[in-house]
Amino acid sequence: MKNKLLPVFITSIFIIIFIIFYKSLQDTNIYIPQKKINKEIPLFSADLFSSSKKINSTELFISDKFYLLNIWSSWCVPCRQEHPLLMNLAKNKKIEIIGINYKDNKVKAQSFLDELGNPYKNIIFDKEGVNAIEWGAYGVPESFLIHNGMIIDKYIGPLNKELIKKIKLIIE
């Protein structure tokens, strides 16, 4: 009886291991970033782009309006592509766009805005990229839709017409 039990036991262990490996084979090995939404906005103080003043994150999102926090940089090519869409979105009165200027040179960032326009109500100057990490960002460009102090959606990569439509639908 004991001798019969052992092969059954070993076979069942092999079957379990096979199932685990077989299931893992079907999983994608391409990393998809987690979208951590429906969270409160992070608390931090940051430098403003326009002056050397410091501002608290809570002071930027005080009203019950919708906010779009956009992480951008003058050296980022996809940021140039999404910029006209942000300029268009900034015309909507129900939303305010806040920028985080990520690891940039102030002069170059300013000439970027002079050339393409400034859709931002306020810009945070994130010289070391630490503020972007506070938001759980991976790089530039990245945008967060905020309402009542909560992150309600996150867009990794450049915004496109479909995403802008989606944002407009949410805020209307």
Add this chain to the structure above:
Amino acid sequence: MKILKLLFIIFFIFSFNHLKADHMDVQNKITKNLRCLICQGQSVYDSDSEFANSLKVLVENKLNDGLSESQIYEYLKDKYGEWILYDPELNKNTYILWLLPVLIFLIGGAIISKSFIIKKK
């Protein structure tokens, strides 16, 4: 007396250097256990990407703020999820990962010891 003062100053400076070295050790230990999420198979410590460099500065700032190693892990787990840690914690998603090797080791040990007992008989 002057020599005594000088010795005291030297001791004071060196004790701070020691603190800084400890600080760097912890910072390196933490960044080696953090996965660079936009790189392929590199830790934050090894990577020179913008994301990794920002994380290195953040870890340094958090250590200066007095946060412990586990508090920094918790903070980053909250931002980016469990995937950012190379050394995953024991929870409902990782218990197979942690317990299966122990289980296989115990079963293997039991089989070997049993076969020895049978042979002895």
